[in-house]
Amino acid sequence: MKKWFIMLGVLLLSLAPAVPAFAAPVTAPAPIKVYIDGxxxxxSSGSPYLQNGSVMVPFRAVFEKLGLKVGWDPVGRVVTGTSPELSLKLTIGRRR
Incomplete structure (x- = not known):
């Protein structure tokens, strides 16, 4: 019985160097890039990031690039983007 334990120990030790070869390499996630019209x-204030399967993007840069004037209502916690042709309202904490 002692012989079997020794053989098992030698077998496990001989396989130990091969274990790292099967582990997946850990890499940093690629930065998220945002393009508008190519x-x-x-x-300037933060970078896009992934949170719970959704990409979070600072809205100000996007709204301004689209030609929208950015507004903020702290009481209603509503962000607005307006132009003569368009009005967008985003309420903090709502999914729609």
């Missing part, structure tokens, strides 16, 4: 958008 032009890469740069962000």
């Amino acid at each position: 032009v890469k958008l740069s962000f």
Whole structure:
């Protein structure tokens, strides 16, 4: 019985160097890039990131690149983007 334990130990030790070869390499996620009309958008206040399967993007840079005037209502917690042709309202904490 002692012989079997020794053989098992030798077998496990001989396989130990092969274990890292099967582990997937850990890499940093690639930065998220945002393009509007084929032009890469740069962000001065934060960068886009992935959260719970959704990409979070700072809205100000996007709204301004689209020619919208940005507004903020702290009481209603509503962000607005307006132009003569369009009005967008985003309420913090709502999914729609």
